[in-house]
Amino acid sequence: MSLPRTASIVIIGGGVVGCSIAYHLAGRGVRDVVVIERETVGSGTTSKAAGGIRAQFPTETEIRFSLEAIEVFERFEEEFGVDPGYKKIGYLFLVSDPDDLRGFEPRIALQRRLGVDVRVIAPADAKKLVPALRVDDLIAAVWGPGDGLAGPAEVTNGFAKRARQRGVTIAEGVRVTAIERAGDRVSGVTTTDGAMSAPLVINAAGPVAASVGRLAGVEIAVHPRRRHIFYTEPFPEIPGPIPLTTDRASGFYFRKELEQVLLSPGDVEDIGTDFEVPVDRAKIEEAVTKAVARVPVLEQATIAGGWAGLRPLTPDDHAIIGWAPGVQGFFLAVGFGGHGFQHSPATGRHVADWIVNGTPSMDLSLFDPGRFAQGRAKAHDQGPDAE
Ligand SMILES: Cc1cc2nc3c(=O)[nH]c(=O)nc-3n(C[C@H](O)[C@H](O)[C@H](O)COP(=O)(O)OP(=O)(O)OC[C@H]3O[C@@H](n4cnc5c(N)ncnc54)[C@H](O)[C@@H]3O)c2cc1C
Incomplete structure (x- = not known):
């Protein structure tokens, strides 16, 4: 045509x-x-x-x-x-810094005023939502079901x-x-x-x-900035569905995609062009280190692949x-x-x-x-x- x-x-x-x-x-x-x-x-x-x-x-x-x-x-x-x-799997933000938690407060008040169901929950309650989490260093989590x-x-x-x-x-x-x-x-x-x-x-x-x-x-x-996402081989050790869970301290986030776990190191880099956004294999190491620190059982997972894309910031x-x-x-x-x-x-x-x-x-x-x-x-x- x-x-x-x-x-x-x-x-x-x-x-x-x-x-x-x-x-x-x-x-x-x-x-x-x-x-x-x-x-x-x-x-x-x-x-x-x-x-x-x-x-x-x-x-x-x-x-x-x-x-x-x-x-x-x-x-x-x-x-x-x-x-x-x-x-509707929900978003869960894991918070370990009191200043960060204070920053959430006005946003949560505004969201609730507009009818959004969002709550600050205890680390133990975050663990009920995602049992694989390590929560001993958290002070709270912010949960939007x-x-x-x-x-x-x-x-x-x-x-x-x-x-x-x-x-x-x-x-x-x-x-x-x-x-x-x-x-x-x-x-x-x-x-x-x-x-x-x-x-x-x-x-x-x-x-x-x-x-x-x-x-x-x-x-x-x-300004486009590169971000990676990796995925594991099927990993039944973390049964889904689980919320999209972000570790505020490290920027790492993960969720379940069918049988696999999707995970991102939360990187923000000035790399990638109009036509090509290269995958940096060193980012696998970064993602895995952050992942295992927050979700220890992921040490047993195998990364099967991943991609990088540009976020137009x-x-x-x-x-x-x-x-x-x-x-x-x-x-x-x-x-x-x-x-x-x-x-x-x-x-x-x-x-x-x-x-x-x-x-x-x-x-x-x-x-x-x-x-x-x-x-x-x-x-x-x-x-x-x-x-
Ligand atoms: C790793 C990663 C994770 C993300 N996760 C989420 C998420 O969970 N939730 C969310 O909401 N967003 C997410 N985003 C952001 C989201 O992908 C983008 O904000 C959104 O896709 C932007 O859409 P767009 O249509 O503006 O851009 P694009 O999809 O890039 O569309 C623009 C199009 O313009 C075309 N184009 C460019 N120049 C020309 C030209 N000269 N002539 C003709 N065509 C042209 C391109 O080929 C392209 O297809 C994520 C992004 C990344 C990189």
């Missing part, structure tokens, strides 16, 4: 964010939406996600995004005809399938090489499959959002959603860090509402693209780094 030569809206990036936006735009009756994906749908950093979904965020906006995600994932199969593998997981590939394919059924063109294997401007307005894109005119272009390019922004002359504060760890400053018709939905999968349903809906109605349907100033240049962003107030 050849690429159409005109579109009402071009979305650059067929990851979970771009596909959700396309689905919601088409649902509001927007015609001639084209998603351009240089590889295949969901093959970008979406394919590297652990699938975690938590309402344990530090801001009202993000908590509301998560609560919306939970509602969407609960009825996903009905709406999209795809089983997303949604499971309503949190869970779903499959990023299934969810992305669900959005893409319904978007196509609603008339969206999703062009795979096509790369956007330039964003055309007429003065201070976007006028279209140039791709490896020819040029296309469009009055509106959405940057949903995940970890490479900054380089896509530069195609339109816009600087975007998205921003300086304050909040996403960037809104019109790009200085270029009319250029919209940004980028910088989702370690939570872009879980926030994709609400992102798609709000971006579509904003574009169709001319104004967002809730206060999205937290994500304002102009906040870094204006010095309004607070540094790192994201709370726990959990995925």
Whole structure:
């Protein structure tokens, strides 16, 4: 199929964010939406996600995004005809530092005010949830039983399938090489499959959002950082399901994936490029050391494999959603860090509402693209780094 030569809206990036936006735009009756994906749908950093979904965020906006995600994932199969593998396994944060626990308190109060079931529990109660844990050095744990997981590939394919059924063109294997401007307005894109005119272009390019922004002359504060996930051979010694459990002291997290255990050292490194994110085998050692310190029985497990992916982080760890400053018709939905999968349903809906109605349907100033240049962003107030 050849690429159409005109579109009402071009979305650059067929990851979970771009596909959700396309689905919601088409649902509001927007015609001639084209998603351009240089590889295949969901093959970008979406394919590297652990699938975690938590309402344990530090801001009202993000908590509301998560609560919306939970509602969407609960009825996903009905709406999209795809089983997303949604499971409410809960998120458990293990705390050993009193200052860290104090930091949780205002976040927990906000989450509870918004209806989230989240509690501080004793180490012994954390051990009841995950009997394999070592808890003698913990002072508490923070437990969100309503949190869970779903499959990023299934969810992305669900959005893409319904978007196509609603008339969206999703062009795979096509790369956007330039964003055309007429003065201070976007006028279209140039791709490896020819040029296309469009009055509106959405940057949903995940970890490479900054380089896509530069195609339109816009600087975007998205910095991709590498993170590893490893998995064991089947390991019945830790029976599932167990919560996604994060050791706050070391950053290590783990959960059960069918018979295997998924584990991450919680690394944050400035390594990996647009096309390649190498797996560093030394990270296996780091993950295993942290794992055995917290879950001694994992000493008997064998690592069967793993992968590394880029998390598109921003300086304050909040996403960037809104019109790009200085270029009319250029919209940004980028910088989702370690939570872009879980926030994709609400992102798609709000971006579509904003574009169709001319104004967002809730206060999205937290994500304002102009906040870094204006010095309004607070540094790192994201709370726990959990995925
Ligand atoms: C190890 C790891 C674990 C994670 N765990 C979780 C988790 O548990 N929960 C969670 O919510 N999130 C998690 N995340 C984060 C999540 O993966 C991302 O935030 C999310 O997938 C971002 O989606 P996206 O659509 O913005 O990006 P992407 O999936 O990367 O999509 C962008 C797409 O744009 C395409 N593209 C780029 N440039 C061009 C171009 N010039 N032309 C055409 N196409 C282009 C790319 O090929 C890509 O497919 C994790 C990430 C990592 C790395």
